[in-house]
Amino acid sequence: MASPVKSKSMATIRVQRFNPDSDAKPYMQEFQVPNLQGTTLLDALHRIKHEQDGSLTFRRSCRHAICGSCAMNVNGRNILVCKAPLQGQLDRKGAVTIKPLPYLPIIKDLVVDRSTFWNEYLRVKPWLVPPATSPEKEFRMSPQEVAALHNAETCIMCGACYSACQVVALNKEYIGPHALLKSFLRVLDPRDSIPGERLAEVGTDEGVFRCHTIFNCIDACPKNLNPTQAIETLRRLAQKRTAFEAARVERQRTIAGSLDAEVTPAAEGGVGDVP
Amino acid sequence: MYRSTGFVSFVLRRLTGIALVLYLIAHIWVIGSVNGGPELFNSRLAAVQTPIFKLAEVALLAAVVYHAFDGIRLLIVHYFDVTEYRKSLFYAAFVVSVILTIAGGLPILLFAFQG
Numbered sequence: 001m002a003s004p005v006k007s008k009s010m011a012t013i014r015v016q017r018f019n020p021d022s023d024a025k026p027y028m029q030e031f032q033v034p035n036l037q038g039t040t041l042l043d044a045l046h047r048i049k050h051e052q053d054g055s056l057t058f059r060r061s062c063r064h065a066i067c068g069s070c071a072m073n074v075n076g077r078n079i080l081v082c083k084a085p086l087q088g089q090l091d092r093k094g095a096v097t098i099k100p101l102p103y104l105p106i107i108k109d110l111v112v113d114r115s116t117f118w119n120e121y122l123r124v125k126p127w128l129v130p131p132a133t134s135p136e137k138e139f140r141m142s143p144q145e146v147a148a149l150h151n152a153e154t155c156i157m158c159g160a161c162y163s164a165c166q167v168v169a170l171n172k173e174y175i176g177p178h179a180l181l182k183s184f185l186r187v188l189d190p191r192d193s194i195p196g197e198r199l200a201e202v203g204t205d206e207g208v209f210r211c212h213t214i215f216n217c218i219d220a221c222p223k224n225l226n227p228t229q230a231i232e233t234l235r236r237l238a239q240k241r242t243a244f245e246a247a248r249v250e251r252q253r254t255i256a257g258s259l260d261a262e263v264t265p266a267a268e269g270g271v272g273d274v275p
Numbered sequence: 276m277y278r279s280t281g282f283v284s285f286v287l288r289r290l291t292g293i294a295l296v297l298y299l300i301a302h303i304w305v306i307g308s309v310n311g312g313p314e315l316f317n318s319r320l321a322a323v324q325t326p327i328f329k330l331a332e333v334a335l336l337a338a339v340v341y342h343a344f345d346g347i348r349l350l351i352v353h354y355f356d357v358t359e360y361r362k363s364l365f366y367a368a369f370v371v372s373v374i375l376t377i378a379g380g381l382p383i384l385l386f387a388f389q390g
Contacts, residue, residue, distance in 0.1 A: 076278060102277055164277045166285060213349055214281035215361045229358050 011035040012095035013044050018106050041081035058110035068158030073099040078160035078220040101163035117162050120176045124183040131193040131252045139191045152185035154223050161217035161227055175207045177217035177227035184230035196245035203238025280365045288345050291338040298335055329387035333380035341372040
């Protein structure tokens with residue numbers, strides 16, 4: 001790998017700073033850190049905080065790309081800094097630009113206010129609402145039904161998609177790709193008993209019909225999920241909400257039956273009904 | 276600003292949409308004047324026969340063609356599972372629009388500046 005940055009021993013980290021107590025507006029500040037192989041951007045930020053400027057503020061927790069705390073805007077793209085190698089992000093001059101997630105109010109430096117993100121998340125009731133009658137031992141789902149949920153269930157709620165979305169930038173009433181993806185997960189789950197209510201909530205001009213199909217959510221997602229496709233699926237289901245709801249009731253009758261009951265997902269309110 | 280091909284298509288779609296609405300107003304301004312008699316109609320029609328309006332006609336063609344093909348692109352995304360090809364679809368819509376604008380725009384300009 002003959003990279004032009006490899007010859008530089010130091011890397012330049014340009015960080016957007018903002019302290020609401022003393023600054024009128026955000027400004028850029030440069031730091032120099034050793035350009036070492038195996039260093040992540042989060043390591044570089046830690047190094048700055050520990051050795052150069054303790055006031056540098058950012059969110060981080062697990063360092064394993066699973067807590068979703070450290071999503072930031074690096075060179076114009078929303079990524080998780082804990083899983084981004086420093087050398088992979090440096091430009092020809094050996095510099096990288098780190099800003100907070102765009103379109104959200106800045107609390108301090110790289111920390112943004114995620115209130116709207118969480119409020120919209122709660123709005124779609126992200127939890128599973130089981131049917132009144134539960135099976136004695138277990139819910140039986142087919143492999144197809146489980147596979148259909150894979151697009152949504154590994155979301156880590158980092159906010160990269162939400163703050164990359166231009167519709168969110170223009171309209172804070174928009175539910176947002178993260179919450180719509182979660183709603184998709186619940187609507188398609190055959191164990192959930194309120195798909196009709198969910199589709200009524202997201203099937204509005206503040207939900208799936210507000211999406212302008214810009215695809216930034218797909219490009220930003222660090223887990224390679226596809227919120228746009230989930231939104232497209234919800235759009236189709238919202239248009240035949242009553243029929244889908246009836247199919248789900250029938251499907252749950254099958255789930256709640258004995259373990260010996262034949263599970264026919266494609267026929268009864270399962271993924272077979274999803275276009 | 277979060278830049279991407281999706282953002283470019285979003286901005287172009289809006290700009291061409293606004294341009295088409297403005298064109299519609301101008302179009303009604305000219306065609307609607309037929310109610311005011313032949314003299315008024317002829318005078319307004321003459322006002323939009325100048326070379327600058329011929330160039331504007333080519334721009335109008337570009338706006339119509341791009342807006343239409345971008346709409347077709349979105350319909351394809353809505354009805355088929357093709358988000359994987361999102362960038363290719365955008366480039367395809369853009370290139371087809373450019374080709375059709377050139378194919379339609381050249382005759383407009385040749386006719387306008389020859390005659």
